[in-house]
Amino acid sequence: MTDIGRQQRMASALGLGLLLLSVALLLIGASVGSTGFESVLQAWSDPVAMQIVWDIRLPRTLGAWAAGALLGLAGAVAQGLFRNPLADPYLLGSASGASLGVSLALVFFGVSPFATQWLVRLGLTGAAFAGAVGAVLLTLLLAKGVQHTLRLLLAGVIVGVVLGAFASLTMLMVPEVTQAMQAFMLGSTGFVGWTACALMSAVWLLCVVVAWMLSHALDGLSLGEATAASLGLPLAQMRVALIAVMALATGSAVAQTGLIAFVGLAAPHLVRSVTKTKHGRLIFLASLMGGVLLMAADMLARWLIAPQELPVGVLTAVLGGGYLLWLMHRSTRTSKGGAL
């Protein structure tokens, strides 16, 4: 009993800490970039400095948080839904779908810019979103619904591999798009504006509420499917809703920022390494953790080789992976096979 109480206190403390860290990072984020802190000082007198702080730094910092939060949320849902610690937001093929969407869009932009007005209007962002969500739908179709976890997983892997192969094929056939594709695959938070920010925040709010409402299904599932069913949970409908949350969250993040690695996988683990908690809290905390992780990575991305930028995906992999590795070793040292 006291242990549960302690874990709950830990969870609240972690949540509070992550929120405070988010705010701190947001403030630092407004003052880091190609021109440095003086842009903030001059913001009231110089319209360009104002534009840099208000229209570029703030939306991209907030956008990085929102995208990270979406990925962390999708990761927590995926790991709960598939009861697999290696599950990540891209499990159902969204990453490959988005890649294919973007590569096709790039090819048609390049070949005949005038014949594809609708594609231009859809843009790379729209193509990525359509591809990501389309891939999940294809997975559901191939798995004939959501009843069988294993079938769903396998269908996701197959869709991922096949669509990924087509995306690679497109790059091979039209090598002009290869570099643009690489940029997309490494992910970047550099192009996020207020609209994208608002869009991602709205999706995040929706997804968090739905996922939180369905979190008891994830708790039930963690005891095994038979137990969950015996608890009287309408599993099929809940699974559909959770997969929809996952697809929507992942698709929105990927469309705006590209394929950012590792945040979705690492964020839930990072939370679990600090505190054991039910999915209702885990989802929220993993979301905050993902946001903080990507925000920190974005900050380093623009600071390390300023005035140029590193691809943020490289940093999330290094940061998230390094921290996770450290936690893993620390926990095995202290408790002999603890949290991870």
Added chain:
Amino acid sequence: MKNSGLKFLLCWLATSALCSAHAAAPLQVTDDRGVVVTFAQTPQRIVSLLPSLSETVCELGQCQRLVGVDRYSDFPLSLRALPQVGGGLDPNIEAIVALKPDVVLMGTSSRAGERLQSLGIKVVALEPKSHADVKRVLEKIGQVLQVPDAQRVWRVIDAGVAAAAQSLPASVKQIRVYFEVNRAPYGAGESSFIGETLTRLGAKNIVPASLGPFPKLNPEFVVRANPDVIMVGDRDYAGLDGRPGWSSLRAIKEHRVCIFTAAQADMVVRPGPRMAEGARLMAQCLQGKAS
């Protein structure tokens, strides 16, 4: 007609204030995305995110209007002194905005275009890929920068390519060439920019137009085609003769491989105003290796 030309000249000599008074009608340019960009005044501060576009601006004599370039723009050398704002595909948006450009010139495949536009920056996206594109881009940029002699610059470049072709004796003109773009191997087909130059020089390309501009080739294809001359960048040259079956290629046995340094390769492969230099390099190669 003559009068308007004189006015134009006067306009250029006069101060910008006078100039804007004359240029009452706003300038409209349609870029390669089909987007119409309107300029109330001739842009004075330019950021270029594509090396061939930076070169074009300088070729038109307007190098001084460039205030920032991408990290790959390395010609003319004076560009290295300008602030670099990242690559064409991963530019630093904030660094571009801080330069307060009147226009950003860039390729069509970058997501940065939409973002810059939403920040109120004028973007002209141009994607030169062929000889005809070089001419078109020269004219477009000439139009944007209000430089009247883009046509003349093009004629000089075009004459340079023609001169390179004429420098070759008729006997060299049936040589079959394989141009390797990289070691995957991708070859330059007849429909590519490089292929067009080869065609103008009169040489034959072993990669037909039907395969597309830059097809990924089976190494076997090259062995079967047995080219007379191979052109390759020095980065991809190492190990070329060690590829299975390639040691028996005529070009390799008779040491007819032209290796371009990175700087030379830029002239040869960039669809920009240095295409005449590129053609000259290729002509030298054909003459040296084939006679």
